[in-house]
């Protein structure tokens with residue numbers, strides 16, 4: 241079985257051939273059709289997150305050690321079942337998106353159905369082998385979500401970028417749908433959040449991005465307004481928004497996002513571009529605002545998202561397909577911000593490439 245392996249942090253992925261996989265116990269075997277490329281993959285290949293001030297958060301401290309197979313936005317065909325697999329044999333041959341944020345099943349977060357916040361995670365493409373491979377073992381069939389007629393390349397992106405967007409939107413106030421929402425960053429995540437917000441009934445969605453093309457895409461996707469953070473006037477954004485979701489997450493976007501909040505607003509930070517800020521404390525309670533972190537989403541949220549997409553309520557995010565063999569090139573392009581929507585690596589042997 242061929243895969244693309246990270247053999248050392250900071251190095252390119254290497255094509256390797258390994259023995260065939262056979263599912264045991266409750267495991268199921270998936271033949272990978274598509275695997276989306278994410279900023280997190282770029283950070284893992286590099287080996288750390290930038291904490292600012294020359295400080296780093298090493299991937300080794302998150303339980304990641306090469307050699308490892310990256311890729312956590314996975315869709316594929318069910319091809320074999322372990323003897324105790326909790327899925328019937330007539331499902332073999334169907335295409336599923338895989339929930340990658342697999343927990344230990346025992347810690348307090350897993351018990352609360354928030355496996356994505358597990359204290360001892362087994363996330364696909366992070367602590368367990370991911371989707372840059374021909375086939376992948378999944379520990380339990382409950383992590384498979386049937387995509388029906390959906391494009392497997394698009395469905396793959398729901399496992400991280402879509403789910404992360406929905407997870408962030410679900411952290412906004414219950415009344416947020418009819419109040420102004422600002423999305424910072426109009427790349428793959430921002431577009432996905434815009435589409436999901438529209439599908440959920442958000443009426444006033446503004447997208448801020450320094451890139452004119454991304455602002456134009458946002459308008460075409462139904463954004464109410466767009467902002468260029470480098471040239472907009474204070475009266476265009478200061479105190480104008482009940483909710484802000486920051487898909488970039490650096491000191492400049494943090495400052496912009498907090499200024500944009502009105503009294504009582506919520507600022508949700510998702511992006512991991514990195515850096516550090518110094519925060520005056522009295523305004524947090526005087527305004528009073530909420531600063532909330534958000535990390536991917538739950539299995540239940542992925543099921544909700546796939547149902548929304550299968551019911552035709554969700555506008556598709558822009559997808560660009562590349563063959564799996566181009567994994568390093570794809571990671572370079574995501575690192576450089578050279579992607580209009582979402583990059584997806586596809587297996588040449590699958591029909592996914594031609595759709």
Ligand SMILES: [Zn+2]
Pocket residue numbers: 278279280281312400401
């Ligand atoms: Zn991701």
Ligand SMILES: [Zn+2]
Pocket residue numbers: 343344345346347348349350351355358359360361
């Ligand atoms: Zn756990």
